[in-house]
Amino acid sequence: MEERIKYLFRQYLNNTCTRKEFEEFFSLMNDAAHNEIVRELIRKTYEETGQSFLTYVDERGNLVLTEPAWEEQQVTKGRSRNRNRFILAVTTCVMVALAGVVWLINRPIQQRQPSSKQALAKKITGRSEYKYMLLPDSTKVWLNAASTLEYPHQFAAGKREVFLTGEAYFDVKHADKQPFLIHTGKVTTMVLGTAFNIKAYPGRENIIVSVSRGKVRVNYNEKEVATLTPGQQVKISNVNKPIVQKKIAISEPGAWQQxxxxxxxxxxxxxxxxxxxxxxxxxxxxxxxxxxxxxxxxxxxxxxxxxxxxxxxxxxxxxxxxxxxxxxxx
Structure with missing residues (x-):
């Protein structure tokens, strides 16, 4: 493992990575954000190489490492000029790049570009499959059939955000200063600590939010449409029909669990x-x-x-x- 890291570092610093080696190198960088052993190997390798390389911050605030030779050949002069308008060039070491990886992983989700969602953990259920999971903040989630939940490996300070496709029942760990947000298309559900169900399968006429405990605020296109308390439900149409809010039995949210x-x-x-x-x-x-x-x-x-x-x-x-x-x- 150590010898492989040394080799990849030298290839990267010499700008001679193949595409496969480049992908392997950045996979190691991502692993280093969570794996102490890999992080120590990277630090040791850097100290042995004693080299530095160029990084820059692009127009979106993302830390970018120098592109390898096989990628540079595809970049036009016009693109380079445009990019230079936004570049904050710094000569730095591999450890700064590693810090950038950690920052990108942990910064608030709303600041990420869509491609950053690929770094989120993902749980998927197939047809007739159900899963129970515990999120990093100890929130309990029951994921219904043919559903997907994406969430960060570690929630950012001040906000907890996840992305749901399908149906799930949440029992959210209470945190006064860290609201929990569930994004389902144009609908965002925000809570501090409560138990509720969200049904938001693609192609459905309605997205349904039902509360069994606590209080939930539901936004549609960033505008508040309902505040729900126990025994209340809201249906938000995907086909421009009126929003419907009504009372339900306390036992009804997440009834599929039973x-x-x-x-x-x-x-x-x-x-x-x-x-x-x-x-x-x-x-x-x-x-x-x-x-x-x-x-x-x-x-x-x-x-x-x-x-x-x-x-x-x-x-x-x-x-x-x-x-x-x-x-x-x-």
């Missing part, structure tokens, strides 16, 4: 999409008009898909059949 699939005034197509995720099946409706009809119903997750579809068909005066591994509702 195996209860509850649908209140939901479109049939959204319910079908849920059943596809939960049971890992494919369902098609032949009547597209019926797909937008709204119903209220509930299921127990342990019933099989055919039982659930039968309940759905009884409510919509339809029938289903299995054809080529696809359930058709007629």
């Amino acid at each position: 195996g209860n699939l509850v649908y209140d005034d939901e479109t049939i197509k959204d319910i079908i999409a849920d059943l596809e995720r939960i049971y890992d099946v494919t369902i098609r409706m032949q009547n597209e008009t019926l797909a937008n009809e709204r119903i209220s119903t509930s299921f127990r997750r342990e019933i099989n898909i055919e039982h659930a579809l039968q309940v759905l068909c009884n409510l919509t005066d339809t029938r289903f059949k299995l054809e080529n591994n696809t359930y058709l509702i007629q």
Whole structure:
């Protein structure tokens, strides 16, 4: 390991890295932000080389290391002139670059560019899969089927932010001076310490936030649309329909954790999409008009898909059949 780090450092400092070596070098730099052994090896290697190299701060405030030769050949003179307007050139050592890596990882998420999100930890569930996790601040999260949660390895001071696609139940660790924000597209939910559920699958008609404990503030396009207390829910339309806020049973938020699939005034197509995720099946409706009809119903997750579809068909005066591994509702 030590010899490999020395080799990569020399290749980098001599500007002779191949693309693969360059990627490996920066992977080590990222590891050094979290791994004391790697950090010590890098420090030792730098002391042995006794060399320095050029870094600069670009127009977005990002610390950038000198590009290797194979990349420089693709940079035009015009691009170099433009970039020089923003460059704060400094001669520094590898340890400054390492400090820059740590800073980029820990700075507030709202200052990051979209590409920085790649550095976030990511938890993903497949169809019919559910996960429980503990975030760095001890917040508890139950992630529903076919969902993704992205979060930093360490929350920045003053703010905790995560990105959700799908559905999750959060039990947030209370911190007076460190609000917890969940971003789901145009909707941001902010809390200090509470328990609540967010349902925000792609393609759904509504994003639904339901509170079982504490208080939650919900913003849409950076404007506050609701402040929820226990037993309250808000539905925010993805198709420009009015925002709906209502009372619900305290036990309803996150009912899916106990195996209860509850649908209140939901479109049939959204319910079908849920059943596809939960049971890992494919369902098609032949009547597209019926797909937008709204119903209220509930299921127990342990019933099989055919039982659930039968309940759905009884409510919509339809029938289903299995054809080529696809359930058709007629």
